[in-house]
Amino acid sequence: MAPRKPSVWNKKPGPGNKKPGDPIIPSPNFRQFSIWPILVALVFISVVNWFLVSSDRTVVPYSRFKDLIRSGEIKRVAIEASFYTGFSENPAPPSPEQPRSPFPSVNDQVKVWRTVPVPDPDFTKLLEEKGVVYAAVSREGNAAFSIILNWILPIAVMYFFWRILQKRMSGAGGNVLALGQNKAIIVAEGDVTTRFVDVAGVDEAKEELVEVVDFLKNPKKYTDIGGKIPKGVLLVGPPGTGKTLLARAVAGEAEVPYFRMSGAEFVEMFVGVGAARVRDLFKQARDKAPCIVFIDELDAIGKSRASGAIGGNDEREQTLNQLLVEMDGFDATSGLIILAATNRPDVLDPALLRPGRFDRQVVVDRPDIVGREAILRIHAKNVKLDDSVDLSAVARSTPGFVGADLANIVNEAALLAVRAGRKKVGDADFNAAVEKVIAGLEKKSRVINPEEKRVIAFHEAGHAVAAAFTPGADPVHKVTIVPRGFGALGFTLQIPTEDRYIVTETELFAQIDVLLGGRAAEEITFGKVSTGASNDITRATDTVRRMITEYGMSSRFRNMALTKRGGGVMGGTQEAFLTREYSEETQRYIDEEVARVIAVRYEVVLKLLGERKNALKALATELLERETVDGKAFKALILAS
Numbered sequence: 001m002a003p004r005k006p007s008v009w010n011k012k013p014g015p016g017n018k019k020p021g022d023p024i025i026p027s028p029n030f031r032q033f034s035i036w037p038i039l040v041a042l043v044f045i046s047v048v049n050w051f052l053v054s055s056d057r058t059v060v061p062y063s064r065f066k067d068l069i070r071s072g073e074i075k076r077v078a079i080e081a082s083f084y085t086g087f088s089e090n091p092a093p094p095s096p097e098q099p100r101s102p103f104p105s106v107n108d109q110v111k112v113w114r115t116v117p118v119p120d121p122d123f124t125k126l127l128e129e130k131g132v133v134y135a136a137v138s139r140e141g142n143a144a145f146s147i148i149l150n151w152i153l154p155i156a157v158m159y160f161f162w163r164i165l166q167k168r169m170s171g172a173g174g175n176v177l178a179l180g181q182n183k184a185i186i187v188a189e190g191d192v193t194t195r196f197v198d199v200a201g202v203d204e205a206k207e208e209l210v211e212v213v214d215f216l217k218n219p220k221k222y223t224d225i226g227g228k229i230p231k232g233v234l235l236v237g238p239p240g241t242g243k244t245l246l247a248r249a250v251a252g253e254a255e256v257p258y259f260r261m262s263g264a265e266f267v268e269m270f271v272g273v274g275a276a277r278v279r280d281l282f283k284q285a286r287d288k289a290p291c292i293v294f295i296d297e298l299d300a301i302g303k304s305r306a307s308g309a310i311g312g313n314d315e316r317e318q319t320l321n322q323l324l325v326e327m328d329g330f331d332a333t334s335g336l337i338i339l340a341a342t343n344r345p346d347v348l349d350p351a352l353l354r355p356g357r358f359d360r361q362v363v364v365d366r367p368d369i370v371g372r373e374a375i376l377r378i379h380a381k382n383v384k385l386d387d388s389v390d391l392s393a394v395a396r397s398t399p400g401f402v403g404a405d406l407a408n409i410v411n412e413a414a415l416l417a418v419r420a421g422r423k424k425v426g427d428a429d430f431n432a433a434v435e436k437v438i439a440g441l442e443k444k445s446r447v448i449n450p451e452e453k454r455v456i457a458f459h460e461a462g463h464a465v466a467a468a469f470t471p472g473a474d475p476v477h478k479v480t481i482v483p484r485g486f487g488a489l490g491f492t493l494q495i496p497t498e499d500r501y502i503v504t505e506t507e508l509f510a511q512i513d514v515l516l517g518g519r520a521a522e523e524i525t526f527g528k529v530s531t532g533a534s535n536d537i538t539r540a541t542d543t544v545r546r547m548i549t550e551y552g553m554s555s556r557f558r559n560m561a562l563t564k565r566g567g568g569v570m571g572g573t574q575e576a577f578l579t580r581e582y583s584e585e586t587q588r589y590i591d592e593e594v595a596r597v598i599a600v601r602y603e604v605v606l607k608l609l610g611e612r613k614n615a616l617k618a619l620a621t622e623l624l625e626r627e628t629v630d631g632k633a634f635k636a637l638i639l640a641s
Ligand code: ADP
Pocket: 013, 017, 018, 019, 198, 199, 200, 201, 202, 237, 238, 239, 240, 241, 242, 243, 244, 245, 246, 341, 375, 378, 402, 403, 404, 405, 407
């Protein structure tokens, strides 16, 4: 079935999903930050400047300066590039070869005037006339002083306050690079109390992770035989299905330290900090091996580098590159295993999924009815229940719920009981809790109502029965109406009996028939069709079109390819482009032929399912009851009806 509302899927699990035991990531300490040191510094610098640069010399207009020379008041002039300084008397013996500093000493009881000169070739003549001692003064003697004043002092002051700032930001004795140090929670050995028994309803994922635990416990067993231990395992599944919980359980079972960090925490405001953090995390982890590094919400850093905003995100990209480098950099025998979790595997950079990185993927899916009951039991363990409570009935009434929702239900029921002043949680509390949680989830359209559930059951049964009676269709491995993975409301899993590289025309028609089976079953049973089949319809149409345009299977253009498939972009995620090599008229023929073939196949399927109404009904009923029917049970059911 087709995706319902992908938006739900994109949501990150809210704080509601957090278990009380979840470590809390400390945030950097910015409190006690104060503006005072900076103000003091500014005042200090300006006072010093004012004293030294603009001392109490009288600045006069150039004309007045010349008047003072003419009137004989100025006896001595120091000529500098940007100003002239005149002195009233001459305490030291005049000696143009040894000019005095333009800065008179404190003892000098001289009057000082300063002026900014204008170009005046007759100025020296005037000085000669009046017998004024004059000398050009280079400020070399004061250069060192002025460098100190203008450069070193401000830098020193800034450095001083920089240090104070750093200390404030990173706690006592820290340095600014502490920003790059990771905030990963290190849980020491033995501290992880979560075990596999605390996780239910995700048996397939657990089975695969049992192996990971064994890698960590007995690495020698695998390396002795020459086997390679996987470096990275990616947990993939909708929010709240227990990915974080599973990662913790792996560490608990293996009794190794566990570093947990969320992808979002790597990406900081400053470019390069995320990368530094990754480096640091792996350094720590290598020291502690064997251990587990768990990167939660990997999509925050692992988004495909090709996608996203124009110009990309430097910080994220650097962080991702560093992660790739680190993953390639350690030896699989070192006992370091990286677990990561994501609910957006579709956006991950393909580089992350290459061999030697996250080459193992474990799907953590929504639990079925049995799994839901088991999860409810785990969470109800610490809650006093009275005899009226039937957890299997609660499980039955919560299709589509994930572990976090179920934990929430148990908690709500307990709260309701407390509010009502009861000593034990009763059936009524659970019903009310389910309603409450459903109301909350309905806004996010994650809940399936009973009527929808019936439609889904018949739809999936339609696929399965069509597959069972269509020659050339792959055998049915599993049918389920538990909302699956990425947006599907249910699915029918067919597994071919052997590996196939070419597909015959008959098999292609069988694929189309099975795809149309879902909608046909809806029409037969309910007399109307739903949007649930839209993905099936897309795929069926696509197959027919390709049969005509690429595989040369149409009657008019038999054995002729009408389109050419161009190479995909390197990395293969981009859709290969198609080159059209036909006329408008042919285009019309293709459209008409697609419509005709689909109509013919749909009639065939309608007829087939019409004749197998019993099987359809039996399977749908079984699905409504048990939600999942495996291949063997399916075969038995088909034979019986
Ligand atoms: P995810 O990381 O997949 O979003 P979490 O592991 O954070 O989900 O799950 C949130 C909480 O929901 C867990 O701490 C646990 O209490 C409960 N939970 C989720 N899935 C399961 C499960 N399969 N079995 C038991 N409890 C579960």
